[in-house]
Structures are given as C-alpha cells and as structure tokens.
Amino acid sequence: MxxxxxxxxxxxxxxxxxxxxxxxxxxxxxxxxYTPFEDVLRYSSLPEEEVRYRISRLNGFxxxxxISRPFEGYALNYYSYDFLALNALVKAGKLEALxxxxxxxxxxxxxxxxxxxxxxxxxxxxxxxxxxFRQTRRIRRYVADRRHISWLYQSRIAAEREYEALKTLxxxxxxxxxxxxxxxxxxxxxxxxxxxxxxxxxxxxPKLLLKDIIDEVRRIYLEAGLIHGDLSEYNIxxxxxxxxxxxxxPQFVKRGEPGFESYLRRDLRNLLKFFRKKFGLKIxxxxxxxxxxxxxxxxxx
Numbered sequence: 001m002x003x004x005x006x007x008x009x010x011x012x013x014x015x016x017x018x019x020x021x022x023x024x025x026x027x028x029x030x031x032x033x034y035t036p037f038e039d040v041l042r043y044s045s046l047p048e049e050e051v052r053y054r055i056s057r058l059n060g061f062x063x064x065x066x067i068s069r070p071f072e073g074y075a076l077n078y079y080s081y082d083f084l085a086l087n088a089l090v091k092a093g094k095l096e097a098l099x100x101x102x103x104x105x106x107x108x109x110x111x112x113x114x115x116x117x118x119x120x121x122x123x124x125x126x127x128x129x130x131x132x133f134r135q136t137r138r139i140r141r142y143v144a145d146r147r148h149i150s151w152l153y154q155s156r157i158a159a160e161r162e163y164e165a166l167k168t169l170x171x172x173x174x175x176x177x178x179x180x181x182x183x184x185x186x187x188x189x190x191x192x193x194x195x196x197x198x199x200x201x202x203x204x205x206p207k208l209l210l211k212d213i214i215d216e217v218r219r220i221y222l223e224a225g226l227i228h229g230d231l232s233e234y235n236i237x238x239x240x241x242x243x244x245x246x247x248x249x250p251q252f253v254k255r256g257e258p259g260f261e262s263y264l265r266r267d268l269r270n271l272l273k274f275f276r277k278k279f280g281l282k283i284x285x286x287x288x289x290x291x292x293x294x295x296x297x298x299x300x301x
Contacts, residue, residue, distance in 0.1 A: 004098075020045075023084065024041075025040055025076055026084060028043060033075065040055075063080035064076070085183045094181035096114045110123070110124050113188070119191075124187045125185060126155040127155060159250070162187050163187050172219070172224040175243070177192055178190035192245055194244075196237055198274075204242075206275060210283075214301075222293075226249075227264045264292065
C-alpha cells in the first residue's frame, strides 16, 4: 500500500489511544530494538486489555513489527513512525493535508502538502538506511560514534540536521527552501518545483548557471559558514524561471569543523565534473576553492 493509500485508508481511522500505544513503543525503542510488552503497558498508562486491543488494531493496520521470543516485543515500522510525525504536525497546526508524491529517492520520500491556511508546502520524510544500513553507518558522520542506532533514529537525526541547516540558510537569504516545521524524521518546508540538474535537457547559458551556483556556494560558505557536504547534480533544482535551489542538507558541515576543507573540495569537484562532462566547461578546482573561500575575488568561467 502506498503512503497516499495509508493516509486515506488508515491514518484517518487512528484514535488517540492508538497513538498512545505507538508513542509508548517509540519510547521503548530508545533502549530496545523491540519494546517489551510490559514497557508498552508502563509507558502508555493504559489497562492491559486496552493495550491488547490497540496492538491488535495496529497490527491489522500493518503498523507494527513484533517478536514472541525470547520475549513479547513490538517495534515501529516506517508507516507508524510517519503517522506519529504527521499527527504531531497536524496537532501543532503546521500541516493540514498530505498530497501526492513529488519525489521518491533512496533516502527520502517527498510529497506536496497543505497548511491549515491553504498554503502549499513540501513534506519530506527522511528514510536513512532504507537501502543499506551498513553503508549509511559508514557515510553518516553524525552517527559514526554510535554503536547501536536504528534506521528510524538515523532518519530523525537527518531531519533535525536538515531543519537546523535550513534555519541558518534562510537567515542568509540562501537559495534553499524555507523551513516551516520538523517532527521526528519529517521536515515541512516551503513549496518548490523544478527539475533536478541531472535531468535538465537544455540550458541556454551553462556558463552563467555554473557561475551562479558557485557564487551561491561561496555566499553560503562566507555568510552562513556552511558547506553542503553532498553537493551534486542530484540536489540542485532548476526552476521554470531558470533560477535554482540547493536542496538536501542533512550532511552539511560547518566551516572550521575537522575536515571541512575536504568536504568543500568534494562538493566543488562534483559540480565541476558534471559541467565539464555535460557542457564541456573547464574550471580549475583550486581556482574554484580559492574563490569560494574568499582567498580570491574573481573566478573566470
């Protein structure tokens, strides 16, 4: 069942006691892969008969994972985690409705949505570890020091980091989405539409676009003190008016952090490699780094 179908057919049927049991299981998962039934009882503060009934309902909705040995235990899946986040965002008055998917990737599902005052927004569900948990442990710097961490919690950290980055970037008037709200692994941001740079069929002036993107990377580096950390043709969105946005910020690095120079170098290398292969543009990586870091004031493109 798709997320749209789950929202239409299941989310609207959820009752407050269902969310209390899901929240209890979530609390137990801080220290357990599966929350023991006794802890579900304790955290939910509901009678055992009521908890049994709610677990049966949630199982019927396909919102739980369970084990019976060596103990009776329950765990959230992505849908139940989605529902907890959506319920919190709705109760907080940040989201009224979830719309259609606008992008499904390896580490995020992106939908359009509506706020209570009718504004269109982007709703991003982080899905870190969906493809390869072992690989994400290697590449995610912000969880590298944790020995035991669930896919759900990795996704929550990714959302928290992206929201943090967007709040910093909006103050610098960067060409990024505007943050609206964040709960668990979900970020609500200002609506945008366009085509990822990798999928743009034709650009009138590729030199001008490349220079504009490098200028933006420079401004973000100097004014906001941030480096994207994973910049490529897949997270630059070219809008219909020819302008662009830089999206997907959970792997950002702050200027001055250990190894920040290597992440900046990788970002610029990825960008220059794409424009060289697709449009034949050749720029020295060292010259681009000097320009972005403010060591030089001009860059010839």
